[in-house]
Amino acid sequence: MIKGRSAVRVFVVLLILLVFLALVAVGGLLFLGRGEELKLVASILYSRKAEYLFFAGATYVSLLLLHKGRLISAVITFLVGLAWMLFHQPVSGFIGSLGVDSFSEAKDFDFEEAKFWLATMQETIKPDFRMKALALYLLYLLMAVSSFYLLKWWLHSRTFTKQYYAHIKLALSGLLVIGAILLTFLDSASLFFSNSESYLVVKSNFSNEPPEAVQAEGxxxxxxxxxxxxxxxxxxxxxxxxxxxxxxxxxxxxxxxxxxxxxxxxxxxxxxxxxxxxxxxxxxxxxxxxxxxxxxxxxxxxxxxxxxxxxxxxxxQGMVGTWNQASSIIFKNAQNTFSTDSRRLGNSDGKAARxxxxxxxxxxxxxxxxxxxxxxxxxxxxxxxxxxxxxxxxxxxxxxxxxxxxxxxxxxxxxxxxxxxxxxxxxxxxxxxxxxxxxxxxxxxxxxxxxxxxxxxxxxxxxxxxxxxxxxxxxxxxxxxxxxxxxxxxxxxxxxxxxxxxxxxxxxxxxxxxxxxxxxxxxxxxxxxxxxxxxxxxxxxxxxxxxxxxxxxxxxxxxxDGISFVNLSAEKRARPKFDQFNFIDSTDADTSSYLDVKGGRILASDYCKKMELSFESARRRQIIGGCKSLSLIGLGNNLELVGDKK
Structure with a gap:
């Protein structure tokens, strides 16, 4: 019994330590994530809700089992939730990234191809252990544990729920897990059918007969x-x-x-x-x-x-998937040689050895x-x-x-x-x-x-x-x-x-x-x-x-809001006559400056006079204005072109 209690204490201490690390991670995210970065964190959390909900449900059940002294069951349940969190993104992403082109290329699936496919899965479906991902996982843990005890406090403050507390928590955990599974299935299925539809639309639009052509020169x-x-x-x-x-x-x-x-x-x-x-x-x-x-x-x-x-x-590159449509559509009638057989990997082909x-x-x-x-x-x-x-x-x-x-x-x-x-x-x-x-x-x-x-x-x-x-x-x-x-x-x-x-x-x-x-x-x-x-x-x-x-x-x-584009013409282009679309000129300031310099509306000599605060902005000014040299504030003319063009 003492050993069991000691093990529970160790598990609780580890959980507290992880929550503390999560607080540090969240503090770091809040400190570093000012403005746009903070919005990005929020959007990531929302987009990965199915990943979190299952983990939260498993954590709830694990804590309930822990309170009952069932340490082994608690640890196993927590590890199941952890495995879901670690592998959810690569698995659901892989399923969603496949499209009809993957399956049309993957006909006649034999044993040798099955062995190859399983081998590539080792590279394709693996967890992300980068620091940003670990910080996100710790944030999940903090949210799950804190919400568990917050809900426990709220339920215990309601006398009518005291005797049903464990049942309510267990039911809520089940809803979270089922909701996560449904969301995962719906998101993956939606992405799969979206990719398939995209492929079929593009394939149809590119299936036009070319006019007569001849090789006229030697x-x-x-x-x-x-x-x-x-x-x-x-x-x-x-x-x-x-x-x-x-x-x-x-x-x-x-x-x-x-x-x-x-x-x-x-x-x-x-x-x-x-x-x-x-x-x-x-x-x-x-x-x-x-x-x-x-x-x-x-x-x-x-x-x-x-x-x-x-x-x-x-x-x-890859053979199929939304990232490789040129391979499967443009080159469908060419003699093709690929370095890897990535027909069943879709957009996950980048994980395969090449x-x-x-x-x-x-x-x-x-x-x-x-x-x-x-x-x-x-x-x-x-x-x-x-x-x-x-x-x-x-x-x-x-x-x-x-x-x-x-x-x-x-x-x-x-x-x-x-x-x-x-x-x-x-x-x-x-x-x-x-x-x-x-x-x-x-x-x-x-x-x-x-x-x-x-x-x-x-x-x-x-x-x-x-x-x-x-x-x-x-x-x-x-x-x-x-x-x-x-x-x-x-x-x-x-x-x-x-x-x-x-x-x-x-x-x-x-x-x-x-x-x-x-x-x-x-x-x-x-x-x-x-x-x-x-x-x-x-x-x-x-x-x-x-x-x-x-x-x-x-x-x-x-x-x-419609269809966005970047203009490369010196003059404003007349909007096309498609009544169903709203066209938005999203030409950025740097490309506009490039067009102004090329069109003579801004003299290159004037454009290149401005001193810059960083190497990045000075170098960008070079490629925009064709400047031969530029100055960084406080450093003089230290950014020079490496030789003139012929």
Whole structure:
């Protein structure tokens, strides 16, 4: 009996200790979570209500059992609630992230595939033990224990409930648990059907027959390297003071076949909508103001195949899910090679083990056969490095800071947001340096081919590492859409397609604003494919990147108030005639300043005069205004571009 009482005391002491830690965590959240951060905590708590309700119900039952001296039952019940809390998010998220594309790809499920699927579950369904998650779990515990004793006090103050106290508590616990299970099922089912419906709508909108197309020029093999989450903001190739792209910078300085474009914008800040638009053509340009999922489109792959061009996709990304719709929709008619079989993982494919970009692409490219003397090819390489967590997606030898620029005690204020750590910026810059290595290896491969070959490189979107917003479209910042873009002609391609080479050299020097909405037209142009529009079969063929163009809006997304967009035209665009939608111009101040500088409404020299308070704001001013140097207040002219463009 003494042992039992001692065990109960130990359990109570541990519970008190956890509640104390929860109070400390809550205090920290309240102290650090001023303004928007506090709202974010509240929204997280609400969005994860099913996770908490089950845990609260299990905690109630555990405390009731503890008061009756049933320690083992109390501990087991508490551990069940703890397991629910730890695994609820990955399990429910995984179920919800699957869509009809996952199941359509996962036909004929055999034993070997089942073993693979179970192996990937070890990476996909695992608890989150980061400090922020632990603080949230402690907050759950505080809320559960405090609400239990508050309710106990209230019930005991009512004489008619004293004799039924345990029954009322047990019934309430059951309601919490049942409610949590129902919420989980409804939320997961709702998300599943929403993802399935989204996939079916997009698939239908992209199932349009392309017009006639022919390969009009001599054979050329085109390689399209798709980067991930890489912003010009953090690339020394585009003036970033840290040496994050030494290899690309060397090629740019020494090899005239390397054609660098500035002022290129992605069409969105998320992979799927960005690539769905970048790799397709519109049937009707007036739909440009609708979210890409609502537009009627034609895949660039289908146009290339119409011209009898071989099309391959070599992808280190996922195969299905809302984040990978380009893979399952744009490339459904291409020859596809994926690094991992992620058909059953949906949006959880990022948890599956995958090879490093450079090694995977090198191995796949070595196996390609370009012996056909008449048939051109376009090979798409979809990379993964750049995804957060940044260091986890690059080889270990690259997981070191680029330099000590921010940590050396130079006095430079890195970011306007005090909660942004040097480690997070260092991690992103290390990822960019690895990306530089991987892309440079692909340049070396293209350079070494005997046949004419051209490499096109761009990133699907950027990341805003200095603000900690990643690429969240609801918190858009300018650098989320400012992406690198270059074209590399190998020797035979420059010789045999000399006019095309000179054309793009001239277009790059123009420094016109461009967007990835022009990418598909550029791919056709480089591949020598001509489209024959007719009255009955036609598509909207935009000017190639660098040509004069009236650009469609970017970051078009449906929100509660209507359809939001960011304007890239120097003048205000007339609202489209869709009566059922309210269109909202959400162009941010920085992009507006960029348009004013490019349009001559603000002199670049005046725009670049302002002194800034942080490295982040000074660097952003550089990419917006094309400034050669800027001053940080109190530090003089310490932020200089790393070399001028040719």
């Amino acid at each position: 054979k050329v093999d085109v390689f399209v390297y798709v980067g991930e989450s890489t912003s010009v903001m953090n690339m020394s190739l585009y003036g970033y003071p840290r040496d994050t792209t030494p290899r690309l910078k060397k090629v740019f300085d020494e090899d005239p076949n390397f054609i660098l474009f500035e002022n290129v914008f992605s069409t969105h800040t998320h992979t799927s909508p960005s690539l769905l638009e970048a790799f397709s053509f519109a049937l009707h340009s007036e739909e440009d103001f609708l979210p890409i999922e609502r537009r009627r489109r034609i895949s660039v792959v289908d146009v290339l195949r119409k011209a009898k061009v071989d099309v391959r996709l070599i992808s280190n 090879p490093w970009d450079d090694a995977f692409f090198e191995a796949q490219l070595e196996n390609l056969d370009f012996s056909s003397k008449s048939k051109a090819s376009v090979t798409f390489l979809h990379s993964y490095a750049g995804h957060g967590e940044y260091l986890a997606n690059i080889p270990e030898e690259w997981r070191v800071p680029v330099d000590g620029y921010f940590s050396s005690g130079s006095g430079v204020r890195m970011s306007e947001a005090d909660y942004i750590s040097i480690e997070s910026v260092d991690a992103y810059d290390s990822a960019v340096k690895y990306i530089d290595y991987s892309v440079s290896k692909t340049i070396d491969y293209v350079r070494g081919l005997d046949a004419p070959a051209v490499l096109i490189y761009f990133s699907d979107h950027g990341d805003s590492v200095f603000t900690g917003k990643g690429h969240d479209s609801s918190r858009f910042t300018h650098e989320m859409a400012r992406v690198p873009f270059f074209i590399y002609f190998n020797g035979p391609a420059r010789l045999q397609r000399a006019e095309l080479y000179r054309k793009y050299v001239t277009l790059a020097k123009s420094s016109r604003t461009a967007s990835l909405a022009q990418l598909s037209a550029t791919i056709l142009d480089v591949a020598g494919v001509q489209v024959k529009n007719t009255a009955t079969s036609k598509m909207d063929l935009k000017p190639v990147i660098g040509e004069e163009a009236r650009l469609p809006p970017i970051v078009v997304r449906e929100i509660s």
